[in-house]
Amino acid sequence: MTIEQSDHSTELTEHPDRFPNPGLPPHRPRLGDEDPKAAKRSERLVLLLFTVSVLASIAAIVGYFAIPVDPEAGSMGNTHLSTLIIGLGLGLGMLGIGTAAIHWAKSLMNDHDKVEERHEIAGDAQTRSTAIEMFNEGAKDTDIARRPLIKGALGGALALAPLPFLVPLIGNLGGDWDISRFKRTAWAPAANGDRVYLATDPTNRRIKASDVTIGSLFHVMPWNLPEHPDYLDEKAKAVVLLVRVDPQDLKETEERASWSYDGIVAYSKICTHVGCPVALYERETHHLLCPCHQSTFDVTDEAKVVFGPAGRALPQLPIDVDENGYLVAQRDFDEPVGPSFWERER
CATH class of the missing domain: 2.102.10.10 (Rieske [2Fe-2S] iron-sulphur domain)
Structure with a gap:
């Protein structure tokens, strides 16, 4: 908005219909984009986080069987320890997957800005086709095919993460249902x-x-x-x-x-x-x-x-x-x- 002063009076110009597009700021490459060693360190960190998730899930399952809770004992000792180990296993298992996925996305995947023009939401065939293409592009962007260790760690973490939830549940199905x-x-x-x-x-x-x-x-x-x-x-x-x-x-x-x-x-x-x-x-x-x-x-x-x-x-x-x-x-x-x-x- 432009304000012009003349003879102690103020005149406001009309609001423009559109503002010029400022465009995107210059892309700032990450350290891993220019240094292969830095990219390799990021890859190893992602692998480590997925491994932590796998080990935590295994520890929760082992803790469930290794520290049984005896309802006849009348003591909260085993209950507290068993709950602590299972809870830590569940928490670290999920935290490992989440932090690994975030670090993977921020340090290894494409970080170039992309602009999509706003349009009316519609569910026609062309829109669905575009969505599938974007999904395939995202999958390709992960470059998981060239990172078999991360792919294996991700699969192991995702496979084991639900078990600390399911094992205690299944283990108690044969309990007292009176x-x-x-x-x-x-x-x-x-x-x-x-x-x-x-x-x-x-x-x-x-x-x-x-x-x-x-x-x-x-x-x-x-x-x-x-x-x-x-x-x-x-x-x-x-x-x-x-x-x-x-x-x-x-x-x-x-x-x-x-x-x-x-x-x-x-x-x-x-x-x-x-x-x-x-x-x-x-x-x-x-x-x-x-x-x-x-x-x-x-x-x-x-x-x-x-x-x-x-x-x-x-x-x-x-x-x-x-x-x-x-x-x-x-x-x-x-x-x-x-x-x-x-x-x-x-």
Whole structure:
């Protein structure tokens, strides 16, 4: 735009219809374009990155078999180590392929600027033919035929990279598929009729109703659950959030009127969306929040969903007190905890 000043007045010229095409800047050759040794170093680096991917994928598979996780052991040691090795193998395997592909493209493939005039998008035969030609040109540009080592490393990396995902999945197909385990938790009364006490998690201290003040939140598990032979599996299903509100704020149906005690309510800590731990409590609104996808449940209204993707309320644990004032579970949850599964029954 040109501005012309005359006698303290300003006149604006009209905007041009088109601006001149500035063209492309001069091409700056890379070191590898002029120095064959530099190109060879880049080729060796790409080969090394693909090799790292192959070795990482193999390490993940070996780690899965060499460090088995024993669910009966009740220890997280092997679980942590196995998860660490598999995770590192997966991460390095994918990272090796990605960084090798990027370095290959930036240092060995054609880097000349190309211009394609803008046109209307159309799917006619000529366009498809042009796309195929461009694809073939790109494949030719990789010059993979003259680099058999890179071609072999790429094939090996791509072939092995999915295995750390698939091997654990296939290896677990022969596991325990007894889904009835999802329909009961450690809150169910013992065979001898002993009551199950509510205890703090993880200190395993029994809780009295007098310990729970209005607005407080307790993370709860069945008392003496750490002594259970399947401690980790059972705890994953039985964790509970215990909250006390003003009894007048509770909106209880007649069926659930006896499930709480003086404003104290207990709900499953496992979100009904995808099973994340619901662990955030907003005292003013009486809302429980799942940090994973922000599903929000109303403690005063039978933990019904008020926001987010969860499709069901949190299962409620019916509670009572014994003669000494300790909180106990009346019975198990009224429905399976956690997200939906294929044979879920309410």
